[in-house]
Amino acid sequence: MSISINEVRHVARLARLELDESEILSFQGELNALIGHFEDIQTIDSSGIEPLSHAVAMQNIWSEDTVAPTLPRDRALANAPISRAGLFVVPTIIED
Amino acid sequence: MNGELLTETSAAELARRIRAREVGCVEVAEAYLDRIEALDTKLGCFLTVDRAKTLGQAKAAQDLVDRSEGGSLTGVPIALKDNLSTEGMETTCASKILKGYVPPYDATVVSKLKREGLTILGKSNLDEFAMGTSTENSAFQLTRNPWDLDRSPGGSSGGSAAAVAAGMAPLALGSDTGGSVRQPAALCGVVGFKPTYGRCSRYGLIAFGSSLDQIGPFGKTVEDVALISEVITGHDPMDSTSLSMGPVAAHGLRSGSLKGLKVALPKELFGSGTHPGVAEKIQESIDVLAREGAEFTEISLPSLGFGVTTYYIIAPAEASSNLARFDGVRFGPRSEGKGHIGVVERTRAEGFGHEVKTRIMIGTYALSAGYYDAYYVRAQQVRAMMQQEFNQAFQKYDVVLSPTSPVPAFKLGELTQDPMALKLLDYCTIPANMGGMPGISLNCGFTDGLPVGLQLLAAPLEDEKLLQIAFCVEQALPTATQWPSFS
Numbered sequence: 001m002s003i004s005i006n007e008v009r010h011v012a013r014l015a016r017l018e019l020d021e022s023e024i025l026s027f028q029g030e031l032n033a034l035i036g037h038f039e040d041i042q043t044i045d046s047s048g049i050e051p052l053s054h055a056v057a058m059q060n061i062w063s064e065d066t067v068a069p070t071l072p073r074d075r076a077l078a079n080a081p082i083s084r085a086g087l088f089v090v091p092t093i094i095e096d
Numbered sequence: 097m098n099g100e101l102l103t104e105t106s107a108a109e110l111a112r113r114i115r116a117r118e119v120g121c122v123e124v125a126e127a128y129l130d131r132i133e134a135l136d137t138k139l140g141c142f143l144t145v146d147r148a149k150t151l152g153q154a155k156a157a158q159d160l161v162d163r164s165e166g167g168s169l170t171g172v173p174i175a176l177k178d179n180l181s182t183e184g185m186e187t188t189c190a191s192k193i194l195k196g197y198v199p200p201y202d203a204t205v206v207s208k209l210k211r212e213g214l215t216i217l218g219k220s221n222l223d224e225f226a227m228g229t230s231t232e233n234s235a236f237q238l239t240r241n242p243w244d245l246d247r248s249p250g251g252s253s254g255g256s257a258a259a260v261a262a263g264m265a266p267l268a269l270g271s272d273t274g275g276s277v278r279q280p281a282a283l284c285g286v287v288g289f290k291p292t293y294g295r296c297s298r299y300g301l302i303a304f305g306s307s308l309d310q311i312g313p314f315g316k317t318v319e320d321v322a323l324i325s326e327v328i329t330g331h332d333p334m335d336s337t338s339l340s341m342g343p344v345a346a347h348g349l350r351s352g353s354l355k356g357l358k359v360a361l362p363k364e365l366f367g368s369g370t371h372p373g374v375a376e377k378i379q380e381s382i383d384v385l386a387r388e389g390a391e392f393t394e395i396s397l398p399s400l401g402f403g404v405t406t407y408y409i410i411a412p413a414e415a416s417s418n419l420a421r422f423d424g425v426r427f428g429p430r431s432e433g434k435g436h437i438g439v440v441e442r443t444r445a446e447g448f449g450h451e452v453k454t455r456i457m458i459g460t461y462a463l464s465a466g467y468y469d470a471y472y473v474r475a476q477q478v479r480a481m482m483q484q485e486f487n488q489a490f491q492k493y494d495v496v497l498s499p500t501s502p503v504p505a506f507k508l509g510e511l512t513q514d515p516m517a518l519k520l521l522d523y524c525t526i527p528a529n530m531g532g533m534p535g536i537s538l539n540c541g542f543t544d545g546l547p548v549g550l551q552l553l554a555a556p557l558e559d560e561k562l563l564q565i566a567f568c569v570e571q572a573l574p575t576a577t578q579w580p581s582f583s
Contacts, residue, residue, distance in 0.1 A: 003461070015416060015460040016423070017453055018433070018441035027457055030515050034458055037516055038405045041474050044481075051476030052483060054307045054337075055293050055532025056556065061336040075200040081430035090425050091439035 003031050102127040103263040104579065107172045107320040110266055114161055114171040121161060121171030125154035125215045128173045132217065132264045140239045141259040143178050144186050145218035157213040168323050168347060170213035175265035177253050178219035179226055180311070181300035182206055185216075189302050190234035191224045193428045193447025203300020204335065205269060205311055205328045212327045217265050220255030224449045225419065226276055226304045228252050229518050230511065233451045238508060241284060242580040243546055247505040250280030253314070257284040260314045261580060267324050268314040273305045274407050275500075275525025277312035278537040282500035282549020285539045285578070287570075288314050289321045289563070292556045293532035294339035296325075297332030303418040305411040306337075308529040318538065318567045322346035325563070344559045349567040355389030357565065358493040364400035365498035365524050373543025374499050381540040381550055381573055382497070388572045392497075395489060399482040403526040406482070408519055409462050409475035410530075416459030422447065454515065483531040490555035495565055498524050500537040500549030524551060534559045536566045541575050 003011075008028045012019045019027065073086055082089040102110070102124055113119045129147050136142050150173070157171040176182065179189045181199035183206075188194045202210065209216065223233035231239045231254025239254045241247040242262040249258035253270025257280035260268050270277040272290040281288025290312040301311055311328065315321040322344070330343035361382070366375070382392055424430035424443030433442035448456070462471040489496060502521055511517040528535035533553050540550040552569065554562035 007461075008457075011457055011461045011464060014464060015456045016420070016437065016440045016444055017448070017456065018438075018445040027454070030454055031457060031461065033515055034408065034454075035461075037520075038409060038471065041402050041405050041409075041478055042470070044399075044402065044474075044478060046474060046477035046481070049477040049480050051473050052480035053476055055483065055530065056337070056339065058294075058337060058339075063333060071200055078200060079197055079427035081424055081428065088425055091430075091433070091436040093436045095435065 003028060003035060103131050105266065106317050107169060107266040107315055108317070108323055110172050111169050111323075115166060117161075121154040121157040121215065122151060124171055125150050125173055128217055128265060135262060135264060138240065138245065139242060139258055139262055139264070140237045141220055141255040141262070141264060142175070142218045143188060143190065143221050143236060143255070146185060149185070150215050150217055153210070153215040157215055160213045167212045167327070169327060171215065172266055173215045173217045174209060174324070175217045175220045175256055175259045175268040176206065177222050177256050177268070177270045179222060179271060179302045180206060180269060181302065182216065182219065185219065187219065187302070188236070189225045190222045190236055191448065191452070192235045193422045193444070195429065197427050199300070201300065204297035204332045206300065208328050214327070220253070220259055220268060222255060223252035224452050225302070225415070226252040226271055226273055227415070227451050227455050229275065229279055229522060230506070231255065231280070232508065232512055233449060235449050240508070241505045243285060244505060246507055247546070248283065248508050250283035250501070250505065252276040252280075254280045256314050257281050257286060257288065260284070260286045260316065263579065266316070267320060269328070270312055270314060271301055271304070272310050272312045272529065273308045273411060274522050274529050277314065278525050278535055278549070278551060279501050279522070281314055281537045282551070283505040283547065285547030286314050286316055287318055287321045287536065287538055288312060289325060289536045290528060290534060291325060291329055291344060291559050292339070292534045294337050295329045295341065295344060295559060297335040297338050299332055299334035305414040306418060307414060308411055310529070318536070318563060318570045319349055321536070322349055322563045322567070325559070341557075344563070346560050346563045349564055351571060352568050353389060354385055354568055354572060357390040357495070359385070359390050359392050360395045360489050360493035360496045361392055362395055362397045362400060362496060362498065364397055369502050370499060371503045371543070374502060374504060374548050377541040377543060377548040378499050378550060384574065385569060385572055393493065397482070397485040397489065399478055399485055400523065400527060402478050403482065403523050403530065404520055406475045406478045406530065407522065407526045408458070409471050410479065412455040412459030413462050413472050414459070416456045416463065419452070419456055479530050482527060486527065486531045486533065487555070494554070495562065496553040498551050500524055500551040504543055504546035504548060528553050532556045534562045536562060538566060538570055538573070539575050540573055
């Protein structure tokens with residue numbers, strides 16, 4: 001498999017990374033080099049093997065739903081690039 | 097006692113002298129801070145050092161000691177990799193996207209250190225978001241190997257490893273996603289330990305590959321690493337992958353015979369890519385241990401041949417998801433851009449370095465429609481096969497032994513051009529993360545003046561057994577702690 005220029009653009013969009021034309025070209029080369037190395041796993045017979053997403057089998061870790069102190073609002077907002085009236089200011093999502 | 101001696105003492109010995117009131121916590125902290133001030137311009141281990149804060153903690157530690165309320169390591173200084181959240185102290189992951197970020201809370205391991213009365217020396221350099229094996233991907237500075245300043249300390253926890261090797265910290269914490277504690281420990285000639293996945297809480301460790309990440313310590317000796325492991329491990333309700341087990345109980349390490357110890361040598365980790373000097377030191381160590389009664393058997397774990405591929409699909413896939421949170425809204429700088437997506441895309445373009453972008457791209461690609469089954473699911477299947485092969489091996493053998501890194505420290509800049517060159521060297525350390533196993537790297541000698549690391553792996557949850565075996569191996573090997581001569 002090899003990655004086309006349009007696929008690089010598509011993946012960059014999915015990943016929310018702005019790339020200029022020269023970066024797109026360089027990522028195409030790099031990603032193809034990496035994917036080239038990855039082809040070896042296509043040769044393994046893995047039929048019937050259950051995929052392992054986690055090394056230690058654990059599931060359904062429950063905790064009581066209790067009210068407890070949380071981070072004070074001013075400290076939660078302290079690192080925000082822009083905040084106003086006790087809220088994070090997000091970039092405009094719906095234009096007028 | 098003079099400062100020079102304090103900075104060449106093991107953590108266990110420092111703690112003993114502090115408890116015996118032979119030396120004060122402030123005096124110890126000052127000795128290390130002075131050494132950092134004198135040497136770190138040359139080595140580049142630390143991104144943040146806050147002398148006043150450290151000394152304040154040392155005073156508080158001394159109060160604990162004076163009231164006889166200290167623990168096993170009270171008053172001992174420690175360096176923290178800069179991806180561990182520290183309340184009130186900048187935490188950057190060596191990335192521009194977190195420049196200026198001051199966490200409002202401590203990682204669980206940091207809370208535990210503070211409770212025990214260790215003094216935090218500062219935040220150590222790393223590859224940006226722990227992505228790399230040379231510490232050259234830091235957005236801020238290079239870290240140099242104390243054994244040869246033209247060489248890399250390894251990575252991604254290179255700052256922590258080099259700081260311990262250079263006597264700028266008796267202990268340090270790192271994180272290990274594919275070998276990022278063990279490999280720099282090997283390249284810097286110190287001990288590095290990755291506990292079983294889930295024994296150490298990841299709460300407050302800025303996530304890279306969540307199913308692989310595990311915090312681990314560096315020290316000069318196995319005993320030091322065992323002592324600090326006991327402090328930082330144990331169940332934490334804040335991390336839902338934390339195991340319901342007590343801390344790693346490793347304070348009672350005993351000298352003992354290696355007679356009858358069953359050691360497996362997977363031939364896939366002793367391939368032709370092994371540097372001859374590394375191969376020679378590992379073989380010498382095997383010979384020494386065999387004379388002490390350890391029994392060695394060559395085995396084959398065929399799926400290890402696919403370890404690098406599997407890792408470089410799974411880890412970036414998880415990273416691409418974890419790093420989605422860096423969007424310039426809640427923390428970090430925000431760039432100008434057109435609309436919401438434009439702002440996010442430019443913030444990330446300007447904030448992340450090249451290697452991080454590459455891994456986000458490859459991870460996003462592997463998870464995207466049409467490729468998910470061919471790459472991600474298949475990699476998880478190989479991961480399952482790898483775990484199965486190891487489980488079978490551990491039914492017969494106590495530990496698996498191999499080099500930690502197939503090569504000693506490489507020159508800075510030597511392997512940065514080809515994007516696969518460094519990644520292909522990770523095959524000895526990756527399996528422990530895939531299978532969640534504990535792993536440790538010990539120094540086993542030098543080749544051309546550069547340290548060689550020997551790795552031991554044990555079955556999951558056998559952390560105590562692994563540390564005990566490593567302690568005996570360390571005593572059997574003729575490699576007394578040596579110090580780099582640069583200073």
